[in-house]
Amino acid sequence: MRYHPFTLPFSIGLGFIMLYIIVMWTIWIVRLSRREQKIVWKRLFSFRTISAIWESIREGLLHRNIFKRNVLLGYMHMSLAFGWFMLIVLGNLEARLYPHGVINPPYYPIFFEFFRHDLTPLHEYEEIFTFLMDFFLLMVISGVSLAFFKRFRSRTLGMKRTTRHILIDRIAITALWFIFPLRLFAESVTAGLYNTGHFFTNFIGQWVIYNLPLDYLYYPAWWAYSIALGVFFITMPFSRYMHIPAEILLIFLRKYGVKEKESHSTFTKIELSACSRCGICIDACQLSTSLNISDTQPAYFIRDLRYSQPNERLRETCMMCMRCLEACPVGIEITRIRENERREHPLFSASSYGYINGYKYPKAKVAYFAGCMGHLTPSVIKSTLALFDAANVDYTFIDKNGSICCGRPLQMNGQVEAAKQLIDKNNHLIGESGAEVLVTSCPICAREFATSYHLAIPVLHHSQFLLELTQQKRLNFNQSGLKVTYHDPCELSRGLHITSEPRELLQHAVILSNGSKETESKSLCCGGSLGITNISMAERNKIATDTLNEIVAESSSYLATACPMCRKTFANAQDKIKVLDIAEILEKNLNFAPEKVSEKNQSPIKQQAVIS
Template sequence: MNIVKLRKLTYEEVTRCNRCGFCLPSCPIYLVKGVESASPRGRNAITRAVIEGRLQWCEEIEKSIFSCLGCGACTANCFPALKTRDIVFRDRECLVGQGLYPKIADRLAQYILEEGNISNEDNEERAEWQELIKGIPEHYFEKDRAEVVYFVGCVASFFPLAQKIPASMATVMEKAGVDFTILGGEEWCCGYPLVGAGMPEKMEALIEHNVEAVRGVGAKKIVFTCPSCYHTWKHFYPEVGEYLSVSEFLVGLINEGKIRFNPLNIKVTYHDPCDLGRNSGVYEAPREVLKAIPALELVELEKNRQFTTCCGGGGNLEMVDPELSGKVADMKIGEIRATGADMVVSSCQQCLRTIAGRARRKKIDLIVKDITELVAEAIAD
């Protein structure tokens, strides 16, 4: 991305910012840092000034642009619905071209392109989470042909805290009689971290490989427990089947009578993941799943649906500035505790890691579960 392309794609959009400030109370980074350059309004002003030649790309601009979570809360609170997230991601491409970016992103890109995952692990170990399910043979969920592909994602494949998500999801699908497979070592990173790093051009090989892997098993549906994978396939991949978030898929199983629930006498609140809610438009499906569980009481966060507060784990911020990411998570945890709920449920492996990890670090007694875990606990035999 160069300045000429940035001007073509962005200038008309960025000039629609009238500096009203309605975005400020919704931006977690601005609320933590309290400086204009950390706000959506400030980033838009910076972008416009660079396009108009009044500013040059520099390290201070790099810090501003790469501190954005990409959560989209600013757009939800903006009267002209300015797409600041898209503007910021284009800025990152320009900054990468200038060599002005967090160099840890080079290591991330290397891991993804060489190993197929964000963790620099042997990609053949992607399906090791199956060991959490007792009584099944090795590679039990890896089939040559299936109606449904379950695309697990890097975080749930390799991070122990999140591996209970695919274990729960696979258990639920097995009980529901779903003809599904996972891709195991043939699943590569979806590429979304490269978008956040300002390096989307490096995604091409990943997209080509994953598409061929899905086509190879003849699947008609691809199901995602990771909202970022879901968002990426919906927006960057060609259409090779029906793409469904886990909640949308579970609603279908419930409506078809393929899963039934035992009562769970608990009070829960639901956290909307940014890439599932604001960035993909899926709000009601997770709530339909929760409301289908008898005796469960759902209480909403003060900020919910399109106005939800990011957990702090978006936009590669945890990699770039973990302290800032943690302070955003602190705000989220405060909102959760104010509901009086017994636990917080979400539909995102990164949200689970960020919220649960921060609560543990701060020694806060908080139960955090993915929606797949709750469904697996409540499902009737």
């Protein structure tokens, strides 16, 4: 017997989902831009494909990124994905080994335990296969149990909050959860009747449920299992589980170099579908951990964008700090998508800033740009310039008389057309100044200059420039022995990946001590973010104090940071610990070799530096 009507629900579901996936993949690939299609074809037969296959296994099946976050949570995802995958693969292999041939209907390996007891036993392999099938079923069941447990005690799995799901997801997840217990039940009943299982199903069939009327339960059990599978497959394209096929395609396309553009594209659609709403982004978000705003995170934003349109609150309630981006196990370009979504709602026109036309920056060799926020922290400017002087840098403070905003705040809020005006103007003026290098102490400006401007000169954050000077022995510092906690600004660490330079610099003058693992690419936001407008100052202060409580080591005398806005936000929020920029700390510990001092021409700033 190789057919039974109970296999129909499964077969219909499988047919539907396979067709759906093929159609969607085709539509997505066809709708990629010409350029994207070209690079995909060009790179299809390259090492990238192998790398993508490996990543699909690593992330799609083994879930390494989630393991890194929490072992139990990783195991839960891995056991479901990898366990199920192994059941399918092994089931297929097993079914093919029997003498009836290798061509089977698709449902046959899935329900093989149902059909197997009719077949002549295959002594060489049967033992090992029944053992493995039981083993992986046990693995999946353990994963389902953990998933069920997570509903009630998510903290044990490292999640403070989990995603609140919509109806279709609830149906799909219920079907999914039922699949494996029902499979276990059906196979155990079969094992109880025919002794076809191994340690797990035989044990349950012959010891646990042997009192039940197994004869009567036999068909209903297989029917139920098949229906659960069918329901899951039918709901899959409309639920979070579309992420399974979408993620595989995403991994491949990403490897070939396809990425988010300046506005939503077909690739965005694939990314949206690849979000499993696992909810890891919710805990990563400080709006949730500090302010209890737990309904605007990417899990929800991307869901609403996938189905229709996220509302204004959802779109705007985000600090753009990129912590979710860092935490996302699928690697969806969340921040970019949100920025692009904000772009769909322009509030400032392209003609907003005609008034800046007459402005000019002075001529410069090394141009120092303090930026808007920099002007609110005069001691940072003073210290930075004192260090430049000490190293005999021929610099010009180009925005001494006022800066034109770099455009980043507008851009973060989706006002691209307006930002472009400021960018063009600054771009032109900086070019006109004749500068050979642009140094800024503001990571917000630095990121904008580096990514949105087309400057022909290098753009350096002051930490990079000062480190260069130190390495050239143009700056010397005394080791003060003080302990200092360094806070990584979002735009510097996640935005520009500058995390080692400030640390290396600081270590010349102080001893670094961190009270938290939330550093470098995982660093916490100060709360001052320019990417959000709809939270109050009290809420910003709450984020700032929470961050300080988390990161500052008890032994630290100061908090060092490298962003004028972080510095100001932390300083405004509390008066327990003094917050200083790296330049201020370095200037305090500047060591002047005596002959060097006499070499310098004496400007007022230099004299002060000598005195201090």
